[in-house]
Amino acid sequence: MSRPRLFIHVRDPKLADELERSAIIRQFIIVKSGDDSTWSEQLQQQDCELALIETDQHDDADHQALLASKILTEIDFIFISSGTPNERLDQLMRxxxxxxxxxxxxxxxxxxxxxxxxxxxxxxxxxxxATCSELDQFGLLVGSSKPMLKLYRTIRKVAVTDANVLIVGESGAGKELVANTLHLASMRADKPFVAINCGALSPELIDSELFGHNKGAFTGAHRDHQGVFAQAKGGTLFLDEITEMPIEHQVKLLRVLENGEYRPVGSDKVFSAQVRIAAATNRDPMQAIADGMLREDLYFRLAQFPIHVPPLREREQDVLGLAQHFLAYRNVQEQQTKQFSAETQCLIASHSWAGNVRELKHAVERAYILADSIIEPNHLLLDECMPGQNDCELAAASVPVGVRLDEVEKAVILRTLALNGGNKTDTAQQLGVSVKTLYNKLEKYQFD
Incomplete structure (x- = not known):
């Protein structure tokens, strides 16, 4: 078995020495960069399978050269940087x-x-x-904590297989980012990644959304429609909130997974389902089965390989780094140099972040808008309970008197939706209604 070839471009003498002394490095055939030309030019002249590059802002021309080169699809890269946001490097990661x-x-x-x-x-x-500051990254995921590094390795191992994956994790933990990273790390990366929220599907149109329909198949079907199985052909189909799909429709999905075929509504033609399935839920799958929300046989079809996404509370060392990451990229976008005060950093590190990474990101986004140059704790707009008061008491104290109930309901829905950054699944869960009910109410508000 021939040894893989590793191209190394490392500027730091101490790091170079550590690598040279490593038994792991010596397993490769090593090709070192020289000083006669740029590392991107040297790399394109080498027959290597992996490249380890220590890069900085001065290497922008090298990054651009890689983006325009076909070797980007032929070689695996490991970049090491100071963490300063770099658009070209992020393009390479994406x-x-x-x-x-x-x-x-x-x-x-x-x-x-x-x-x-x-x-x-x-x-x-x-x-x-991989993509995106200060923390390590893999695909669309960011983090350097042990749970995240373990998650990266798990994704990379399962990505090269065709196994269906069930991603389990709390709301806001990044399940869709995991699914998208799984797709990017797979041999299907050049094919479509299609995501659909099962809880937002109208029961009457689920078959059409999944499998498509022919013109005239039902009232309102004025043209042919491709379902997500056809849209994702050759790639990855992400079924988010799979436990919210009505149980009677889950059996139809199960049949497709069992025989690999589907038929559009109103068609007599059968098509092959050439997709990899990644499903996700924020519920405990076993409890969902016990509650009659998930078919057990469908679970076993979907969970050929289960992946657990750690909540932010299990990633404590990532919290402040993630906040700095979101801030750094907003600074680059807006050409600003806003910073967190020491007090804000302490608050970010100590806050519970029940809404996980999504809540943290939204808090940073709000604070960025409100702050001038220094982001103070009050800019985060964290709704902290006062000592001795519970959530119900706080809510009751803030409800206006003499306002129509439907107006109160509308205000609560729209405010919750805004605080969740427009995420309807999280909003519905927090309000205790189905996603379909939420969609119906939002549609009604458009005509009020």
Whole structure:
């Protein structure tokens, strides 16, 4: 078995020395960069399968050269940077370049990643992807905590298979980002990634949305419609909130997973379902089965490989880094240099973040809009309960007197939706209604 070839461009002498002394590095055939030309030019002249690049802002021309080169789809990359936002480097990550480790570098994690690459490259190639400051990243995921590094390795291992995946995690933890990263790290990365929220589907139109329909198949079917199975052909179909799909429709999905075929509504033609399924739920699957919300046989079809997404409270060392990450990218977009005060950093680190990463991101976005140059604690608009008061008491004290109930309901729905950044699934869950009910009310408000 031939050894994979590793191209190394490392500026830091101490890091270079650590790598040279590593037994993991010595498993590769090493190709070192020279000083006679840029590393991107050297790389394009080498027959390598993996590249380890220590990069900085001065390498923008190299990043641009890679974006225009076909080797981006032929070589796996591991980038090491200071963490300063870099649009070109982020483009490379979104194009599937690989890993991006940020300073201060955890050399042990880097070597673990190199070892994983060695094992996979010794048998067959894989494509990986990563994006986005201060924290390590993989695909669309950001974080350097042990739970996240474990999640990265899990995704990369299962991505190269065709196994269906069930992603389980709390609202706001990043389940769709996991599904999208799984797609980017798979051999299907050049094919579509199609996401659909099962809880937002009208029961009357579920079959049409999943499998498509022919013109005239039912009242209102004025033209042919491609369902998501056809839209995602060759790629990945993400079924979000799978437990919210009506139980009587789950059996139709099960049949497709069992025989690999589907038929559009009103058609006599049968099509092959050439997709990989990634499903997600914020419920405990076993409890959902017990509650009659998820068919057990469908669960076992979907959960060929279950993936657990850790909540933010299990990623404590990532919290402040994530906040800095969201802030850094807003600064780049707006060409600003806003900063968190020390008090704000303490609040961010100590807050419970029940809404997980989504809540943290929305808080940073709100604070960025409100603050001038320094983001203070009050800019985060965190709804903290006063000592001795519970949520019900606070809510009752804030309800206006003499206002029509439907107006109060409308205000509560719209405010909750705004605080959730427009996420209807989380809004419905917090309000204790179905996603379909929420959609119906929002549609009504458009005509009020």
């Amino acid at each position: 194009k599937g370049a690989g890993y991006h480790f940020r300073a201060p570098l955890d050399v042990a994690s880097l070597l673990d990643t190199l070892h994983d690459f060695y094992q996979q490259l010794s048998t067959k190639r894989t494509d990986v992807s």
